[in-house]
Amino acid sequence: MKIRLVNNGVFTVLDDVRTALKPPAEGFYWIDADLEDLEVLQPLFGLHDLEVEDCLNDEEQRPKIEVHEGHYFIVVNSIRFDDEEIFLRSLNIFLSKGYIITVTKQKINELRSLKPLLLEERVSSPDRFLYYLTDLVVDNYFVVGDRIEDRIEKLEEDILMHTKKSHLTEIIGLRSEILWLKRVLGPQREVIGTLNKRDLKLIDPELQKYFRDIYENAVKVSETFDTYRDLMANLREAYQSSIAGRANEIMRVFTALTTIFMPLTFITGIYGMNFDYIPGLHTKGGSLILLTFMVVVGFGMFYIFRKKDWL
Structure with a gap:
């Protein structure tokens, strides 16, 4: 005190x-x-x-x-x-x-x-x-x-x-x-x-x-x-x-990736079927051509999505 x-x-x-x-x-x-x-x-x-x-x-x-x-x-x-x-x-x-x-x-x-x-x-x-x-x-x-x-x-x-x-x-x-x-x-x-x-x-x-x-x-x-x-x-x-917004951004990325892989999955699905006669199946270098085509499709879709600002 x-x-x-x-x-x-x-x-x-x-x-x-x-x-x-x-x-x-x-x-x-x-x-x-x-x-x-x-x-x-x-x-x-x-x-x-x-x-x-x-x-x-x-x-x-x-x-x-x-x-x-x-x-x-x-x-x-x-x-x-x-x-x-x-x-x-x-x-x-x-x-x-x-x-x-x-x-x-x-x-x-x-x-x-x-x-x-x-x-x-x-x-x-x-x-x-x-x-x-x-x-x-x-x-x-x-x-x-x-x-x-x-x-x-x-x-x-x-x-x-x-x-x-x-x-x-x-x-x-x-x-x-x-x-x-x-x-x-x-x-x-x-x-x-x-x-x-x-x-x-x-x-x-x-x-x-x-x-x-x-x-x-x-x-x-x-x-x-x-x-x-x-x-x-x-x-x-x-x-x-x-x-x-972050959740929407993540969903947008996932949706875009899923969309990119959809045609690739479609192509691999066709060539994975058990048929003897499929166009290009017995072509020499057919697998390389197919893989190149898939890469071009994938990157092409990626480029389009980036250009439209979807990715």
Whole structure:
């Protein structure tokens, strides 16, 4: 657990968490905690049992905001895209007048990126801290969205150039991840909308106008992932069309080869009959003449098929 006094974006590290129980004369306290620290923080700051349970829950947390007397409990989901796999990480926030507590199970990149931004913007209030943190979380969805779009474009190019059975697995997996993200984006957008519209005493009314901008970005993110979902449907159709096209191409080749060998089979069938009198049967060099004729017929038909672009 790290306790910092933040004033005009400048951090002062503290050792005793009890110092944060009383609002400072200037600035606010930021307590960056792990799950194990909740055992100490809950009795000191009067955190609700259900809120602590939500933080400790191993299951995926639904974004939400709960308003209590003296503090708000907010859950938003940070997003990461590592090794072609998407991860969501819950960011639990306790917002009060003189402090803000962030509780995470894993390291959140937005918290590290936030520190220089606080100094640049000379942040001295927890609600502004919440604004910049939420803004970074939503902006990161755009970054991940761009990477997903690149992956879709690469997958589409691979399918058009050389279709493989593994492409279908990639399409299904990526589409499932996009639909999963869509389910998360809805509640998260509602949370940001609440910060924008609802009368919340712990958030400066002037600051709520800025939350509106974040809300609009959240809507854009949601619409972007709607587009990605449609693109995945188109990609699956392209895969199926490509597979069907390859099957048709193979059948066309087989049909052409079968057609080429049909007259050759006809000729060999005639000269394979058990009759004594067949034209050319006893002719000297008749077998050579017949083989030459068959080769000419075969190559002639092959040439005609290639000229008509049937092969």
